[in-house]
Amino acid sequence: MAIVHGMHFEHMATEYAGARPPYPDAIFDSLEQAGVIGGDREVLEIGAGSGLATEQLVRRGSRVVSLEPGERLAALTRAAVPGAEVVTTRLEDAQLPDHAFDSVVAATSLHWVDLSIGLPQLHAALRPRGWMAVWRTVFGDESVRTPFRDRVAQIVSQREPGEVDSGREPRPTMRELVAGGWFESVRTETWSWSVDLSTDQVRRLFTTFSDWTAAEAEAAAQAADDLGGRVTEHYRSVLHLLRSTVPE
Numbered sequence: 001m002a003i004v005h006g007m008h009f010e011h012m013a014t015e016y017a018g019a020r021p022p023y024p025d026a027i028f029d030s031l032e033q034a035g036v037i038g039g040d041r042e043v044l045e046i047g048a049g050s051g052l053a054t055e056q057l058v059r060r061g062s063r064v065v066s067l068e069p070g071e072r073l074a075a076l077t078r079a080a081v082p083g084a085e086v087v088t089t090r091l092e093d094a095q096l097p098d099h100a101f102d103s104v105v106a107a108t109s110l111h112w113v114d115l116s117i118g119l120p121q122l123h124a125a126l127r128p129r130g131w132m133a134v135w136r137t138v139f140g141d142e143s144v145r146t147p148f149r150d151r152v153a154q155i156v157s158q159r160e161p162g163e164v165d166s167g168r169e170p171r172p173t174m175r176e177l178v179a180g181g182w183f184e185s186v187r188t189e190t191w192s193w194s195v196d197l198s199t200d201q202v203r204r205l206f207t208t209f210s211d212w213t214a215a216e217a218e219a220a221a222q223a224a225d226d227l228g229g230r231v232t233e234h235y236r237s238v239l240h241l242l243r244s245t246v247p248e
Contacts, residue, residue, distance in 0.1 A: 019204035020052060023107060024237055026191050027135055028056045034241065036103045036131040037062045044101040044125060046091050046118075047109025051077035051084070057105065058083040065101075067094055092117045096125040103131040110134050111171040115179070123182040126244045132183055135239040136170050139209070141192060144234040151223035155216050174240050183242040191237045199225040 032038040038060040048054050048066035050073055057064045064084040068074040074088045087094065091113050104122050106113075122132060140149060174185050197205065203221035206212050212220075224231045 019201070019208050021195050021205075023053060023056070023135070023137065024191050024193050027237060027239055028060060030189060030239065031105070031133055032060050034131070036133050036241070037105070041102045042100065044096070044104045044122075046104065046106040047112065048077045048084075048086060049073055049107075049109070051080040053105065053107035054081045054084050067091055091121060094121070096121060098124050099127050101125050101130060102127055103133065105133045106135075108136040111136070115172060115176060119177070119180055119182045123244050128244070128246055130244045132177070132242045132244065133239060134172060134177060134242075135237060138170055138236040138238060139233070141234040141236050146232065146234070147227055148223060148231040148233070151227075152220060155219045155223070170238050177240055177242055181245055184245050186241040186243055189239045189241070192234065193237070194232050194234045196230060196232050197224065199229050202231065
């Protein structure tokens, strides 16, 4: 969360912390098995938010330095995960030591970063052949059609032309991450999962989406209420795993 638009979450820090569902354990299992996290690995986290991923990183044995530009969000992470060092700064403004980290991770945050600045900074902060793991949740699996998702599509269809951003690959893409030659692709993994949400949980969750208005979030909550007050949402989590390159 590193550009002005990303500070949307800072303005609703407490709501964000309580509304966003956790990431699947499978993501952290995969990272731990690969040696990206755990085992006293020195990990730099970009955009900690309220500590949703930070807690898992520390719990699995990583020594974590988290960057979070929002003061309220940073405070929430410090309170929730006292084992992490939380620095209130954007990645673009951070003063990072050279070759200090084994891995860098970014959970639903790197799309806010200017990659032309951020990627070389991360490369310099990593030890040779260090890991970078970038993941985010896609809220709404287009391969699974439900009555609630039909209603969501109706809400989105009312937007002005050019405001609809459906069908695009979640950013940053692997192509963007390898651009510039600082990192090379290892693999991309995807997990499908579902969560049951009440009307109030739908309202709170959709309110945290930076591209949804308050009126649209209320319309989504009304749709959930019309469908019995509880809906099952189908989501995807996409992980890009890379390693830093070695200059020739």
